[in-house]
Amino acid sequence: MSASVVATCVGGLAAFATARLFFRGKGLLQAAVAAPMVISKVILGVSLLVLIVKFGVPRGFTSLIALHALLCLPFGYLVVWARLVTAGRDYEEAALTLGANDLETAFEITIPLLGAALTGSFLLCVTVSFDEFSATQFLVIPQTQTMPIQIYSMIQTGVTPTVNVFATVLTIVTIAIPLIAQLAFGALHRAYLRR
Amino acid sequence: MSVAIAPRPLALATRFTTWARLHRVGVLLLIAPVLSFLLLMLMLPLASMVELSLFKRGPAGTIVRELSLINYVTFLQEPVYLKVLINSGIIGVLVCIITVGLAYIPAAALGLTRSRFKNILFLLILVPFWTSFIVRTYAWIVLLGTNGVVNGALRAAGLIDTPLSLLYSRETVVLGLVHAMLPFAVVPIYASIERIDEAILEAAATLGARPWSIFTEIIIPISLPGVIAAGILVFIEAMGAFITPQLLGSANDMMIAQLVQERFLASFDWPFGSAVAVIYLVFTGVAFGALIAVRKLVERHVR
Numbered sequence: 001m002s003a004s005v006v007a008t009c010v011g012g013l014a015a016f017a018t019a020r021l022f023f024r025g026k027g028l029l030q031a032a033v034a035a036p037m038v039i040s041k042v043i044l045g046v047s048l049l050v051l052i053v054k055f056g057v058p059r060g061f062t063s064l065i066a067l068h069a070l071l072c073l074p075f076g077y078l079v080v081w082a083r084l085v086t087a088g089r090d091y092e093e094a095a096l097t098l099g100a101n102d103l104e105t106a107f108e109i110t111i112p113l114l115g116a117a118l119t120g121s122f123l124l125c126v127t128v129s130f131d132e133f134s135a136t137q138f139l140v141i142p143q144t145q146t147m148p149i150q151i152y153s154m155i156q157t158g159v160t161p162t163v164n165v166f167a168t169v170l171t172i173v174t175i176a177i178p179l180i181a182q183l184a185f186g187a188l189h190r191a192y193l194r195r
Numbered sequence: 196m197s198v199a200i201a202p203r204p205l206a207l208a209t210r211f212t213t214w215a216r217l218h219r220v221g222v223l224l225l226i227a228p229v230l231s232f233l234l235l236m237l238m239l240p241l242a243s244m245v246e247l248s249l250f251k252r253g254p255a256g257t258i259v260r261e262l263s264l265i266n267y268v269t270f271l272q273e274p275v276y277l278k279v280l281i282n283s284g285i286i287g288v289l290v291c292i293i294t295v296g297l298a299y300i301p302a303a304a305l306g307l308t309r310s311r312f313k314n315i316l317f318l319l320i321l322v323p324f325w326t327s328f329i330v331r332t333y334a335w336i337v338l339l340g341t342n343g344v345v346n347g348a349l350r351a352a353g354l355i356d357t358p359l360s361l362l363y364s365r366e367t368v369v370l371g372l373v374h375a376m377l378p379f380a381v382v383p384i385y386a387s388i389e390r391i392d393e394a395i396l397e398a399a400a401t402l403g404a405r406p407w408s409i410f411t412e413i414i415i416p417i418s419l420p421g422v423i424a425a426g427i428l429v430f431i432e433a434m435g436a437f438i439t440p441q442l443l444g445s446a447n448d449m450m451i452a453q454l455v456q457e458r459f460l461a462s463f464d465w466p467f468g469s470a471v472a473v474i475y476l477v478f479t480g481v482a483f484g485a486l487i488a489v490r491k492l493v494e495r496h497v498r
Contacts, residue, residue: 029226031487032233038428038483040435042452043472046459047240050469054243070236073229131327134437134452138459148329155333155442164337167330174325 037074044070045135052139059141067139071132072125079124083117116185123181127174241476248469258466266470276454280474283451286365287434290372294433295426297373298380303414305381306388320381328375332442335371336362363445371439376432380425387421388414420492427486431479451475 036044045067052063091113095105111118133148140149147170154163248266251259270276305317323331338344339361346358361367391414399409437452444450449457451471458468 029229031483032237033229035233035237035483038431038486039479040437040452040475042435042437042455043244043475044237044240046455046468046472047244048236049459050244050247050465051240054247066236069232073232077229127325131329133329137456148327151327151329151333152438155329155336163333167327167333170327171330174327175322178325 033077034074036070041071041132041134042138045138048135049138059139059144061144064136064139064144067135068129068132071135072128075124075128076121079121080114080117083114119181119185123178127178130174130177244469245473247466248473250466252464252466266467267474269467270470270474276471279449279451279454280478282365282448283434283475284478286368286372286440286448286450287430289369290376290433291426291430293369294373294376294380294429295384295422298377298384298425299418299422302381302384303388303418306385306391306418307414317385320378323375323378329438329442331375332371332438335367335374335443339367362443365444365448368440368444368448368450371443372433372436375436375439376429379432380429383421383425383428384418385421387418391417420489423489424486427482427489431482431486434482435475435479 048063048067048070049059052059057063091109092105095109100108130146131148132146133152136146136149137152140146147166151163151166151170154160154166247258249262249264251261251263251265253259301320305313305320308316310316336343340346341358341360341362343361345361346355349355350358395413396409399413404412434450435452436450437456440448440450440453441456444453452475455468455472455475458464458471
């Protein structure tokens, strides 16, 4: 969860910068942000493990959250970036022309405009983080067991009814979270429009 | 009245100049979080992994801190390790071709349809994204195992007496990966077909082109960049896969991510594991460079 917040915020800012402004090295930054999505999760997990062992940081919640934030970053970035590109900058320019300053424009136009995208980005990050196994296995300790890790170690011992129950529950939960969020968000939006 | 309006553009112009001056600072402030995050979480770990790959493994998993290329030499000389790399490459290519071929059909159908169920159908393709990857892979064990659904059905139908061993082969790994990557491939292809201007298709039809030649001469060429992007994406993902080969593959068909994991968590040879990871990264780097090049091509194509 906290990993998702970090990824959404950091990714969102980066998305705004790359979608709205022009600067040198922009392409390079975009490639770097997308990199965690393309590099094998095993490698990402291993490299972080090497780093924290090198500096004597214990494996625990903090390092796990940092890892998940890294894994979620490209997703958070892409969702917000796509929204910014399709929305165009007409509204922001209108606000600026009507005398709002940059900060007012950001808070009253850009961020509300991005509401859905930021929520979507957050939910996507939650799903990614909830499901991650390949990188997590390197940083996990018994106190920070996640669902996929639990299931994996159960599968190692063979097909049992317990695994099937666990898997079924996990599937229902991972489908239900975005679905409920979607419905709730739609209802809220409609209530807002009616007001 | 003209007096009242005149200051407006002027004020705006002034604001834009200040803004331009602040531009550099603003850009820095906006990208500082992501830059420092990537530096700390991506570059630094990878750099320390490269460093570790140049060391040697001491007795009982300790690390001897003297520089050498011994790990790379071992990897390139031992057929066992090269086989892992080649096996990963073969599986990557197979999965890439099959997935893109299979994904093209629903992507084209969705991109060209005017059905009102289009959004629902598209959502259905994305649903697998939400379900747990490990559970989806596990489902193949339930289906294909010796006491699994498929063997049960075949036995009940009287087609076989002894259960077939369907699991733990290279084919099963390819099957599992194709299943996992399919949504990944549909999205870019769909995006490239969706963008096709309907006027072009209508013009071709009016000029007497048959549906088949419209498909081969207009739709396929236009969607080609999307297809290439999807192919590279699937290839990279499939090559670095861990869960699927680990759960569905055999020990003879080890893939590169498994080798890395085994060196780190089972045999505690971290320097060698790091070297394998670096070799894999070089492979991925080349493929990723190609992906970026293709995306640039696509962007130019659209404009």
